Amino acid sequence: MNTLGHKLRVTVFGQSHAKAIGCVVEGLPAGFRPDMDRVAAFMARRAPGRDPWSTKRKEADAPEILSGMVDGALCGAPLSAVIYNSDQHSKDYEGLRRTPRPSHADYTAWVKYGESYDIRGGGQFSGRLTAPLCFAGALALQLLEQRGITVAGHIAAIAGVEDEATDFARVERSALLALSEKPFPVFSDSAGEAMQQAVEAARWEADSVGGVIRCFALGFPAGIGEPMFDGVENRLAAALFGIPAVRGVSFGDGFAAAGMRGSQHNDPFVTDGKAVYTRTNHAGGVLGGITTGMPLVVNVAVKPTASIGREQDTVDLQEMVGTTLVVHGRHDPCIVPRALPVVEAVTALTLLDMLMEE
Amino acid sequence: MNTLGHKLRVTVFGQSHAKAIGCVVEGLPAGFRPDMDRVAAFMARRAPGRDPWSTKRKEADAPEILSGMVDGALCGAPLSAVIYNSDQHSKDYEGLRRTPRPSHADYTAWVKYGESYDIRGGGQFSGRLTAPLCFAGALALQLLEQRGITVAGHIAAIAGVEDEATDFARVERSALLALSEKPFPVFSDSAGEAMQQAVEAARWEADSVGGVIRCFALGFPAGIGEPMFDGVENRLAAALFGIPAVRGVSFGDGFAAAGMRGSQHNDPFVTDGKAVYTRTNHAGGVLGGITTGMPLVVNVAVKPTASIGREQDTVDLQEMVGTTLVVHGRHDPCIVPRALPVVEAVTALTLLDMLMEE
Amino acid sequence: MNTLGHKLRVTVFGQSHAKAIGCVVEGLPAGFRPDMDRVAAFMARRAPGRDPWSTKRKEADAPEILSGMVDGALCGAPLSAVIYNSDQHSKDYEGLRRTPRPSHADYTAWVKYGESYDIRGGGQFSGRLTAPLCFAGALALQLLEQRGITVAGHIAAIAGVEDEATDFARVERSALLALSEKPFPVFSDSAGEAMQQAVEAARWEADSVGGVIRCFALGFPAGIGEPMFDGVENRLAAALFGIPAVRGVSFGDGFAAAGMRGSQHNDPFVTDGKAVYTRTNHAGGVLGGITTGMPLVVNVAVKPTASIGREQDTVDLQEMVGTTLVVHGRHDPCIVPRALPVVEAVTALTLLDMLMEE
C-alpha cells in the first residue's frame, strides 16, 4: 500500500490538507549521521513555489523528526518525520467531490472510498505526498554516496523538446553532480531554455505539458538483483509508478529498443584486462534483472499536469448528468522539474534497499 | 524472487536443460474445473517450433499435474505442474560459460552465481521458463472470464512497423477474442504481413528484431488498486518486467503522453445517466493507481532477440582478454509473437490476484 | 520489522524518550467513525500510573491524529497518530549503556546497533511502544464488534496463582464484556485478590512476578486461516511475540495438551441440526490452522518484569569486567495487567487482518 521496500522500508502517510504528512523509515543503519543541510537542499528542489513553472503554494516543508534520531545520529529505531501542512485553501476543492476533475484520482477515489474520501488538494493522491519520499530519499542518497554510488537524473524531454543525447556507456560522475546543482537540470542549457519556453507557452494557453525524466546510477555494483520477479527492473518500476503522473518506465533504450535490430542493440563485452565492461550500454546496466556494473539508466514518462485552466467536461456524480468544470487553485503547468528529485529519491531508496538485501 | 503475486501466488522453477521446469500455484479457488484443452491451446501459442519465426526446438510442453487437482477439480491445495525437458542439445552451450553472449544474462549470472551457474540453454533465464507462467496464466484467464473479464493483446509493432491504431475507449470484446484466434495477432493483417517480412529480412541477415506488445483487459471493475506502491501500474509493471527481454512498460498513451498537452491527454468524464465513462482513454483505464472501469491498456517493449547469427565481440572471462563469438543453437529472430501470450498470462495472473485481494 | 499485518497494517515508531511515539495504520475502511471515547477508555487500561501495580510514570497518552481522518470519519488514507512523550527522566538511564540490565534488550541492542542505540527508558524496546498498538487495536476491536466478534481476555495466572478454570466451549459474551469493565480482569475476584497480594509481596521484596494472559475471540467465523504458514496460529503467534516480555504462545489447552491422551484432547463434533459445534474445545477454536467457529483461545506467557530493585550481576562493557548494578527508575512489579489490553489489541488487529484478507 503506502510502504516501499523490503529491508529499507518507507511508509508514507498524510493528505494534502491533513494536519501533517510524513513518513516512517525502517532499516536505516544505526550510527548514521545525515547531513541535514543537504537533506534540506535536496527537498528544496521538489518544494513548490520557487520557480515560474511551479505552483504558488509555499510551505516551509521542513520535516520534524519525531523518533529514530538522538543527538544527530540514527539510533536503529524507525526514523519518523512529519511535515505540518500550513498553507491550505481547502475551500477551493469542495465542489470537486461532486464533479471529478478529468485525469485526476477524484473519480477513482470516489469509487473506492465513497463520500468520506478527503478531496481537499487531491487528498492522499496529491503530489505533496512526494515530500516525505524526498526526505527519505535524501538519506538514501547520502548512504549510497558513502558506498561510491551516485544517483542523479536530468530532464530528458519536455513537450517533445529533447535534451542532448547521452552515451549510456560513458556517463560521467562530474556531469551528474553538475546536473544536481542546476536549477533546471539538463545537459544542454539551450535545450533547457526551449523546454522552459514550451512550458510558458502552455501556461499562457491555460494548458500543461509532460515530459521524460532519465535517472542514472553510477558505481552501482554488478551482480545485484534476483531473477524473474525481484530483478532491478521489477523493483524500480514498481517503486517509480508510485510517483503521481508517471505513465511509463523503461530501461536503457527502452521503447526505442523495440524498433532496433539485435546487431544494433546488443552490447559487446570488452575488457581492460581487469574488469568487464560493455562497449555500448543499450541495456541500461541490467541483463536478466541483474546489474552489469555499467551505468544504470531508467526512463520515466510523466504525463502533462491534469489540472488545466480550461473548461472541461465532467459528470455531476450526484445527479448523474454531464456538466463542465474549470479547475481553480494553484497548479504547475509542468510537473517534470519537481518530479525529477522524486525520481532520484525513489531510485535511491530502491537501489539502497536492494544493496542491503545482498 | 521466482514468486509472483500475493493472494494468488505462482512460484516458477526450472532451467532450460534441467530435468523439468514447472510451477506451484497457490490461492486458486477449490472446486474450479479448468478446461484443460483450452489450457493446452493457450500454451501452444507460446510453444516453440511451430512457426517460421520461432526456434526449431520442439517439445511437447504438456504439463503434468502433480498435486492440487482431484478428478479434474482443484481441491484447495497448491496446484503443482511440471513440464519435462526432453529435446536438449546441451553441448551447444558449454563454451559460453567462458565467453558470455552479448545482451544475455550469461555474464551477470556468472557475477552472481559463479562457475556453478547452469549455462545450458540460458539456464533459469531462458524464455522457456515462461511456459509454466502460461500454464498458470491460462487458468487465470478462465477464472477472469467467469467474472466477465477478457484479457488479450496484439502485436502493436515489430521492427518499427506498427499495427493499426486503436481507440482505447472503444475496445470491443469480439475484436479481442478474434485476436486470440489469429496465428499472428494484429488488428490489421496487412500490417502483420509487413511485420513478418521485417522478421524474415532480419533472419536473412542473421539478425533479429524487437517489438511492442499491447495488452487489454475489458470488464475489469472500477475501484481496484491501492494507492502509491500497490496500484495497478506498480503491480503490473513489477510482474511484466519478469518476462525476459522486456525493456519498458507503460499504460495508455505511455511515453507518448510525455509529449502531449494536458488538454489533449485529459479524458473527460461522460455519463449515460447510469454509469460514468471517459470519452477518451489516454489514461489506459487507471487513475491514481486505481482502475476507472474503462479498458485497461498496458504496453510492453520487447528488445530484439539477443541471440543473433553474427560474430560479436565478447570477453574470455578466464584469460580476461577480448575475443569474438558466434552464437549457435536455435533462436527466434523475433520473440514478440511468442511473448504475447506470456504478457497476457502475466497480466491475467496479476489482475486476478488484485481482484482476489479486494 | 515494526510492521504488523498484511491487508490491515500497523507500523509502530518511537522510543520511550523520543519526542513522540506513534503508528501508521493502513487498510482501515473509509467511512468508519471510531468512537474516540472508547478508544481512550481502552488505552487507559494500558496506561501507566493508575494502579498500585504499575509504574509511577504518568502521561496523558492521548494520541493526536495527523492524517487519515476528516471530521471524525476515516477517509481511506493511512491513519497516523502520535503520542508525545512528556514525562521523561532520561538521566536515570545513562549508565546503562555501559552496564546492561539483565533480561533487558540493552545488551542485544548494543550488539546490534552499537553505541548509537537510544538507551533511555529502554528505547524502542520499551513497553511504552505498546501504546500505539493499543490505539490501533482499539479501532480493530470496534470494527470486529460491528461484525459481531468480541475479543477480550483475562489474567489466567500471576505468580502461579490461577484464575478459575473456563470451559472453552462455553465462553459467554456477557462474561467477556464484564471482564473488560473490571480494573483487574479475572473471572474469580478472590483469585484476583490472591494474585494482587502476590504482586505486592514481590514489590516488598524488590522483586517482580510474571503471569499468563488468556484471550478469547467469540463470533469469529469458521473457515478463516490458510494452511501451513498462514494459519491462525502462525499469524497470532508471530504478532503476539511482538509484545515485550512474552515468552510463550499457545492455543486451547496449549502445553497441557502435550500431557493428554487423544481420547481426552479430541473434541467430538456435535450438531443442533443446523450448525456444527464441538462438545469440548481443547483445540481452542482452530484445526489445521483454520477456525472451527468455536471460541478462539490463545494463551500468552509473560515473564516477570526484568527491572527489579535488587543488586544484580552484569558486565561493564567498556572495561569488559564483571560488576553489579541496581536498576533505578519506575517499574511495574508485574506487567501482566497492563499487558492484557495489549494482547487484546494485537489479537484484534490480527484477526481483523485475516478477515479482511478473505
Place this chain on the structure above:
Amino acid sequence: MNTLGHKLRVTVFGQSHAKAIGCVVEGLPAGFRPDMDRVAAFMARRAPGRDPWSTKRKEADAPEILSGMVDGALCGAPLSAVIYNSDQHSKDYEGLRRTPRPSHADYTAWVKYGESYDIRGGGQFSGRLTAPLCFAGALALQLLEQRGITVAGHIAAIAGVEDEATDFARVERSALLALSEKPFPVFSDSAGEAMQQAVEAARWEADSVGGVIRCFALGFPAGIGEPMFDGVENRLAAALFGIPAVRGVSFGDGFAAAGMRGSQHNDPFVTDGKAVYTRTNHAGGVLGGITTGMPLVVNVAVKPTASIGREQDTVDLQEMVGTTLVVHGRHDPCIVPRALPVVEAVTALTLLDMLMEE
C-alpha cells in the same frame, strides 16, 4: 500460505495421496554441494514405518531433484524436488468427507474448500507434507554447520514423562550431536524408556499421547533479529506452528517463566574478559527479539495424535445429525519422535533465513 521464509524460501506442495509431494527452495547459495547421504539419513528420521511408534505406511520418500542442481552442485536457480506417492490406500478415507474426524482438519477444510477438498489421507493437512520440509531443512542444517551452528533437539516429554533437565546455559555441542544419532533422542535413556512404555500403553488402549519437543541452536551469533514483529521468536513461532499438531511454542523457560520471580528468571551477565555471556539462560538465548549468543532454546507442544482407534462422536454433514465414527487406517499413537526432525528442519530453515537477511 505454503511458503516459509523471506530470503531463503520454501514452498511446499502436495497432498497425502496426490501423485507427488514436493517443494521449491529459493535462495540457497550457488555452488553448495549438499551431502545427499546425510540428507537421506535426516529424512529417514521422519519417515514412517520404521519404528513401533510410527504408522505402518512405508514409502521410499526419496526426493527426486527436478531443477536447481547440476552435477551435484546448486546452480542458483530454485531447487525443486518431488517425492512420488506410491503406497496409498485411498479407499480408507472416502466416508470421512461426510463424517469429519474429531481434531483433524476434515471439518475446517470442508468449511473452507467445500466438497472438492482432497480428503484422502488428510490431503494437504497430512503430516506427510513435512517430508519436503525435512528435505529443505536437511540442506539448511548443512549450511548452518558450515557456519559453525548446530541445530538439534530432544524429546523433552511424552505423556507427562519428562526427559532429564538441561542447563540452558551449558548445552554441549557433543551432546546435541549424540542426540541426533539416537533412534529415540532423549538425554536420559531411562526417561526415554518410560516414554516409550507410555506410548505402548496408549497404543494398547487404542489411544494416543502427545509431548514436548525442545530444540537448541548452538553457535548462532548474537545480534540477529529485528525488533517487534521480526524478532527470532516471531519468526520461529510463525514457522513452527506450520507443523501439524503443534499447540504451543515457547522460548527458554517458556510458560514456566510466568510463575517465576524476576530475581529467579533474570540472567546475570558475566564475562571472561573477552566476550559476554549470561550465567543462566532462562531467556533461551533471545532478548528483545534479538539473539544474545547464548544457546537458543525453543519448546514446542505437540498434541496427542488425533487419529485414535476408539469410537468417537461426530456429525454426518450431509444429514446434519450426530453419528459415531471409528478411524481406520494406519496412524502413529505418538507423533512426537517423527515430529522432532521436522522441528529441527523448520528451526534450521528459519535461522538460516534470518542469517541470510543480515
